[in-house]
Amino acid sequence: MTLSATSAPSTPEASLQHTPLYELHVSLGAKMVPFASYAMPVQYPAGILREHLHTRDKAGLFDVSHMGQAFLVGPDHPTTAAALETLVPADILALKPGQQRYTQLLTDDGGIIDDLMVTRSAAHEDDGTLLLVVNAARKEVDWAHVAGRLPDDVRLQPAPERALLALQGPAAAPVLAKLSDVAAGLRFMTAASGKVGGIDCHVSRSGYTGEDGFEISLAAGAAEKLARLLLDQEGVAPIGLGARDSLRLEAGLCLYGHDIDETTSSIEAGLAWSIQKRRRTEGGFPGFERIRRELADGPARRRIGIRPEGRAPAREGTEVLSMLGERIGVVTSGGFGPSVNGPVAMGYVAAGYAEAGTPVNLMVRGKALAASVVPLPFVSHRYAGVRPGGSDPMLKPA
Amino acid sequence: MANERFTRDHEWIRAEDGVGTVGISAHAQLQLGDIVYVELPEVGRRAKKGEAVAVVESVKAASDVYAPVAGEVLEVNAGLADKPALVNEDAEGRGWFLKIRIADAAELDQLMDRAQYEAFVKQATS
Numbered sequence: 001m002t003l004s005a006t007s008a009p010s011t012p013e014a015s016l017q018h019t020p021l022y023e024l025h026v027s028l029g030a031k032m033v034p035f036a037s038y039a040m041p042v043q044y045p046a047g048i049l050r051e052h053l054h055t056r057d058k059a060g061l062f063d064v065s066h067m068g069q070a071f072l073v074g075p076d077h078p079t080t081a082a083a084l085e086t087l088v089p090a091d092i093l094a095l096k097p098g099q100q101r102y103t104q105l106l107t108d109d110g111g112i113i114d115d116l117m118v119t120r121s122a123a124h125e126d127d128g129t130l131l132l133v134v135n136a137a138r139k140e141v142d143w144a145h146v147a148g149r150l151p152d153d154v155r156l157q158p159a160p161e162r163a164l165l166a167l168q169g170p171a172a173a174p175v176l177a178k179l180s181d182v183a184a185g186l187r188f189m190t191a192a193s194g195k196v197g198g199i200d201c202h203v204s205r206s207g208y209t210g211e212d213g214f215e216i217s218l219a220a221g222a223a224e225k226l227a228r229l230l231l232d233q234e235g236v237a238p239i240g241l242g243a244r245d246s247l248r249l250e251a252g253l254c255l256y257g258h259d260i261d262e263t264t265s266s267i268e269a270g271l272a273w274s275i276q277k278r279r280r281t282e283g284g285f286p287g288f289e290r291i292r293r294e295l296a297d298g299p300a301r302r303r304i305g306i307r308p309e310g311r312a313p314a315r316e317g318t319e320v321l322s323m324l325g326e327r328i329g330v331v332t333s334g335g336f337g338p339s340v341n342g343p344v345a346m347g348y349v350a351a352g353y354a355e356a357g358t359p360v361n362l363m364v365r366g367k368a369l370a371a372s373v374v375p376l377p378f379v380s381h382r383y384a385g386v387r388p389g390g391s392d393p394m395l396k397p398a
Numbered sequence: 399m400a401n402e403r404f405t406r407d408h409e410w411i412r413a414e415d416g417v418g419t420v421g422i423s424a425h426a427q428l429q430l431g432d433i434v435y436v437e438l439p440e441v442g443r444r445a446k447k448g449e450a451v452a453v454v455e456s457v458k459a460a461s462d463v464y465a466p467v468a469g470e471v472l473e474v475n476a477g478l479a480d481k482p483a484l485v486n487e488d489a490e491g492r493g494w495f496l497k498i499r500i501a502d503a504a505e506l507d508q509l510m511d512r513a514q515y516e517a518f519v520k521q522a523t524s
Contacts, residue, residue, distance in 0.1 A: 001408055001454065047432050048432055048458065242431070245458075312437060312455070313435055313455055315459075336435070
């Protein structure tokens with residue numbers, strides 16, 4: 001067998017960037033791998049399965065400092081919001097102070113340059129400031145794209161001096177409540193500034209696991225102190241990128257460069273819920289023609305969940321066939337879901353096959369494996385203030 | 399006594415009376431992490447030395463397992479279907495993959511013994 005983990009990484013180790021928590025990861029026994037030009041922990045000694053299940057059961061601490069953070073600064077909220085709305089399809093103007101939204105930077109053809117979180121500053125003195133969080137592998141592209149398309153009175157300030165930690169899972173809120181009075185007042189997709197364990201932080205109630213949790217932005221120099229403080233709390237364990245990926249896959253959340261990219265539109269990707277009504281009507285963002293057409297007529301293909309019937313995982317790139325053997329789509333993320341205790345996948349199929357319950361075949365190593373189209377997510381979201389089965393702000397079909 | 403050999407691709411084979419039991423090394427399972435699925439060949443399949451005969455899947459990725467020597471598959475470890483984690487628990491024992499009738503015992507001599515394999519792993523990971 002070939003051990004990819006021990007073969008030479010595609011990026012020379014010496015050229016990899018480190019997050020402020022690099023030493024901590026190594027001291028915790030993490031297996032470090034190259035990811036988006038950073039050396040990142042793929043797993044700790046507990047392993048991906050246990051880390052995944054621990055996050056769903058208690059609380060996991062993730063280092064996501066490799067992600068891009070930036071401030072978009074203008075004279076007032078309407079000016080800054082209007083500038084960003086020329087680039088994304090979400091209603092940014094309607095954000096209340098401290099409110100957060102998920103959206104996408106779009107190409108003129110309606111393809112996705114990146115997906116990102118946008119938060120309106122909660123502080124009155126910072127009105128006119130939006131905090132953007134983008135994917136690590138896309139930050140240079142994103143920042144150049146945004147900075148080159150701003151009016152004179154709005155400027156982009158990347159914040160590479162800031163670290164980002166995510167605390168995710170049902171124990172995240174009680175743990176944070178012991179260290180801070182910021183968390184208790186936050187509903188899902190809202191944010192506030194305050195102290196956590198005496199350290200100045202910007203805390204949002206959001207994440208990438210389908211669980212309740214928080215993302216904590218802070219000065220890089222204070223990151224290790226806060227990470228150690230959080231890890232000292234009962235029920236908190238460090239979680240690597242491996243479990244982060246299986247958690248988000250079970251939660252039905254897109255991974256940029258796999259489930260979405262410049263060839264997929266927001267509507268194909270099932271992200272219509274992230275385009276609010278005013279924007280659907282008024283447009284004024286790149287790719288509006290395609291989005292409007294796909295909303296009206298339906299897209300040619302759709303992102304769907306796929307549940308293989310057996311135990312064999314279907315990985316990214318696996319062809320999806322109709323029962324008649326026609327190629328109808330492809331798996332874009334696939335693997336083993338530890339909470340599902342079986343293989344799970346997502347991908348795109350021709351619109352006629354996108355309905356839940358549709359039987360399909362997956363070509364795995366030359367053999368057709370039976371599978372079904374299933375609704376996403378595989379594991380129900382458990383966000384704070386969102387009833388089970390109620391309107392889920394992170395996953396709604398068009 | 400069984401003749402135990404290792405490949406550079408981290409398979410082990412334990413040969414006795416012309417039959418080799420094959421699996422992946424303890425080092426390999428540790429590198430792979432949690433194993434969630436093992437695909438095994440059909441009994442009766444004839445494999446060349448170095449041919450992919452099984453697949454081992456961790457949470458993150460699938461890896462081929464190669465035949466350490468040429469031969470015919472006599473038996474596969476049915477226990478791995480329900481409990482692939484056996485490979486993590488006991489890679490060089492209960493987590494065996496398959497048994498093959500060894501076509502040419504001389505091929506075993508081209509493989510490493512345990513001391514050579516351990517030195518090989520040490521060198522590859524340092």
